[in-house]
Amino acid sequence: MEPHASSFVSKARTAFHSAAAKAERVLTDFKIDLDSDKQFHDDDFGMQRGDESARSENESKFRNELKHIKWRPPGIGTKQDWQDRINNIRKGRKEVEVTDKVGDVNVGSVPFYDENLYILNVKNDLDAKASEAIPTVEGLTAATKHPIPPSSVLKQLAIAIEAGRQTNSMKDFVASSPAREKAGLSISSVKALVLREKEDKLTSEFSSDEKVVYLINSLFDQEGEFLRRKINSDPEETSISSLPRDIHGAPPESLVVKLAEVIGNFKTLRGMSLFWSRVVDELRKHWSEEKHLLGVPPDDIPDLKSCLLYQQFQVINCCISRKRRHIIAIESLDSMVMEANSNTSDSANYMGRIPTSPLLYARLRTGELVLRLGADCPSGDLTLLETGEPAYSPVTQEGPLLTEDLIKETEEFVLRTGSVGAGCSQLLSDMQAFKAANPGCILEDFVRWYSPPDWMESEGSTEDRDSFYGGESMSSRGQLSLRMQKEGNLWRELWETSKSVPAVKQTPLYDEDLAVEGILDAFEDIQPSELYRQLFVSLLGLGFAIAETMLSGDIDTSKLFNDCKEYIVTTSQSDGFHEKVNELVQMYETVEKMLLNPDKALKMMKHMEESTMTTDEPKRRFSTGEPKHRFKRFSHIFGGKDKLLTPVRKDEVNDEEKQIRHSFSSFFDSKSSLFSKKPPKPGNLYPGEQPLSLERLDSYLDKVQFHPI
């Protein structure tokens, strides 16, 4: 008891002396009144005086003062106590007096010092390992010699999914969460500013790191050699392509899969989040420079069977292609109009077209020649009814690029409002383009091009036609269908509203800039669990797609593989995905073992078969309380796996289980984001029964970050 108490007293004395000395300086500089409320006011006022260097110094002292005030042993905090203490300090009481005061400190406050010291050590450890946390291009390239990415990469993504479920923002992984402040507004404002500066500093340091720059350049390299694996897809292309889409992942070799592999190799959640921010910056750069993303089709509409992230990458690439085409089309039209104008000024007469000119004209009934704008190609044998000129299909605007989230929004909007706006907008746009390309046209011409079933030629007998579907022939040249002639038909109203405007000059039906900005903003605000889930599934799909090819020739292992594959497809499509992440990791590990140690996998399979044939075995396993799975055979797989692996590599299994358990438990037990950066060691977990300690811990962490002792 005596030595223990002595140790506590010693630490307490050191801390108290330091605090007392700083408090003395603060009091001297600011000439603080004894009243604590006025004390805060004076602090704020004092910070605004003096030159910049003095202000900086005052800020430092101010923080010390705040820390000192915050740190109050339970039961000691009344004004009277403060006054007594300050008076004692001013009178320069001897050290023995201070020692007596320390003796009054409650025992409950003493562990606080240990926690502080521990946090300092943890922080130092994190700093020391910072360089190790960033994967290297060389390391990743070497890993591609393995048939499939290591399961540790998938495991890291699984950890991130679990951690991400606790928060809505990636920023929570980058900086400490701000402590709940009950102090004055000015203090909160200052703290917010400091935190923001801290985030910016961390981000810029990370971005300029040599390894990070190299990783980004390799990932977006136009050659596309980075992280390329041999996928022998020739013989079974169909089966290969189906798995990643069945689980809503991303195609093998795509940018999403490579991104998953890179991010999964980071050792810290903070590193993963910072790298994602860096990726988003790079995407913005590609968009502004109109450079396509490699590993994504350059001009495909979103593939709804792939994950949303991949769809959004497709939209970015497609919008780049469209912008390029739009610029070319605008320039082409402008030069055409300019040439037409110069031709007109050169020759006053309208007789005949200039032979060398590619310009297209249409002659009106009045004989006037009008330039066709935005004409694409002749529309078969169609001729305009009133002028006899050939009908041209116009260049039309391209449709919207809808990812699955926007489709859902659109559908809900239509259901809620009954709107048919999108269809009408497109129809109006097409009518205007048709008018520009076919001067002198009428609605009937448009319908013959756009909706052929709604035009009825006059030839043939009309007596047999019923009024319901058809109509009597009134014109020698044919007529619109009865439904198109119907009064109040919206098509005619739109036609009469439409102006002659070529597609490239119209208001865009789909704004590429708006679409891509929306996607990039969504990337910045993406929920961590949503991002990491997609990366997880994509990497899972890659591993299984490769393994499927490699194992297809082996009858023995392919049976086990197909069971695993069926399980992940079903699990990925179900609603309980988050509860099954660990099981999916185990499936992946099983496949990994099949590839690396086929013999052991075969033994495992034989063992499972023996288990399955035994009638008593399943009952006993169920009676032990093992959680039931969707498929009975998978409980065999898990049971067999546990039995087989435990004797062979007991230590490894135990280590893995411990690692996962500690990683997950740390998120539930700790409020501080520092813990999410590195799981605490066993035995050092802080129990939830001491909320006060945690609160002080948060407060202390803020101080530690600002000015290391």
Place this chain on the structure above:
Amino acid sequence: MSSSSGQSSGYDLSFKILLIGDSGVGKSSLLVSFISSSVEDLSPTIGVDFKIKTLTVGGKRLKLTIWDTAGQERFRTLNSSYYRKAQGIILVYDVTRRETFTNLSEVWSKEVELYSTNQDCVKILVGNKVDRDTERAVSREEGLALAKDLGCLLLECSAKTRENVEQCFEELALKIMEAPSLLEEGSTAVKRSVLKPKQESQASQNGGCCS
């Protein structure tokens, strides 16, 4: 659970149905005939439209959200988004126009394969306008052969006379209910809608207003 949610929402299952096929085959007439027994002539659909119908099939109260699409080629891309998560798809052709039948296998079944995200979705082949028997260009046997190729049912009907119209939707609903995954989706949709009573009410009203 099911009984409770049924009482609060008024139906047990909710399914999304999609009508596709060439322009002018009678998709909108078929839908209007089913919803309101109307046989009036309809303007060509622009883009997409929808109607909501509740009915009882196999002892279950169903809510069907039926999406009616414009068949013109130009609207295909715009409407491709409505294939997403549809549990049932009705492919319609006009028995008096062979081209509309040919396009089901050459165009529309490919659209389904390309855009449908629901592997288990139930398809049904519908030949419309059988009241014009003297002008028939596609025999029932040909329809059955295509239905077999596509792995689905065939029903011939007439939106004008309302022959077989209700059977089309009821047969489709029964087939959807036979698929476990679709049944689960249908009940999941009901549970979600219970949490949004206002939106549900609005949707119903809008469904009634549209014509």
